[in-house]
Amino acid sequence: MKKAAIALTITAVLLTACGPGGMKHSGTMDHSGSMNDSDHGNMDGMTMVADKTQAENIKAKFMLSNDQPQPNQSATITVRIQDKDGNPVNDFDVQHEKLMHMIIVRKDLSYFNHIHPDYKGNGEFTITTQFPTAGEYEIISDIAPTGIGAMSKSEWITVQGTAPAVQPINPDPTLTKEVDGKEVTLSINHLMANMELELNFNIKDAQTKQPITDLQPFLGAVGHVVILNDKGGEYLHVHPAEENSSGPDAKFMATFPHSGVYKIWGQFQQNGKVFTVDFVIEVP
Ligand SMILES: [Cu+2]
Incomplete structure (x- = not known):
């Protein structure tokens, strides 16, 4: 039920400032060859954002080494990036020094993790991590397939066991x-x-x-x-x-x-x- 909704409803807003972290990987089109201070603040600079249709044509398959992940046990997450015909997408641009950024949050947002999977080639990224408790987690991957642009893909997973009480997400009284x-x-x-x-x-x-x-x-x-x-x-x-x-x-x-x-x-x-x-x- 959730899975169907995810790919379509995630609204990714990627606003990228220019800088070394946003530099393209080798041999790709770049809006500006060299950076200088006057380029800073040019928010539509370095990494272009894929439009909705282009992003929908890229699929991400999320797999876990164990279909029934347990709290505090190592689980390897594999993400396969494919085009709409199921062929691997091979080339990605570096964004903020990485080919993929992965954010993992528990459903109540009380747990947050930001990690960087390794690229194995052939459209496949992997990382081994742990989930601290039972419950539902959203795994979000930021990628920028070369020539297509930045996008986010996500999937929900369930860690086995009795989930702790859901923490209310209340606005902070002071920031x-x-x-x-x-x-x-x-x-x-x-x-x-x-x-x-x-x-x-x-x-x-x-x-x-x-x-x-x-x-x-x-x-x-x-x-x-x-x-x-x-x-x-x-x-x-x-x-x-x-x-x-x-x-x-x-x-x-x-x-x-x-x-x-x-x-x-x-x-x-x-x-x-x-x-x-x-x-x-x-x-x-
Ligand atoms: Cu990151």
Whole structure:
């Protein structure tokens, strides 16, 4: 029931800023051969987004090494990318340093994982991971088949056993969170649906309250932001407005397609360690 809906209803909004992370793989068409600062902020720059029909013509088959995956046991996920005739799609562009980005969330969005499967050739990607609990998970893959453009594919899987109680996805009363010794405040200008907005993550040292200015590039940019709605039907992959910032502000652009509740995960790196901060917001 769910499976049929997934391929058609996922709305992927891929907004890609220019930068080394978005550089094309060898030998592909590129909108701009060389990057310079004046190209930054050109949001339709590097990675073109596949149109709906092109994206629908690319199929992703998700397979698990065990049809009945168990919590906390290794499971290998294989994703086969095929064209509409079932032939493997062989060539992919690098986006943000990777050929495939994989996001795994539990249905209530209380669990989030961002991993990078290995490309085995012949359209096949694999990765071994674990699911922390029983329950339903959505696996989302971002790819950019060469010459077609960026798209997302997803599938639901069920991890065996008794699922823990579903956590309500309630909007956060304040958009300041402390994680790994950092105090992160999210601000969004003029929050409304269907309009491109700037999301600013301001990052301080949680103890000293001093601004953090030594963020390191993560996946070729100041950070990586993923947004999902609470119903699981909308996935926004968001990209930096200022690719090269090292803090304390990390700015991203995104468009929330509808009003409703969305969860936002921001990932940043400092001192060689990635930290993830999440916020739940309600878009009026
Ligand atoms: Cu990734």
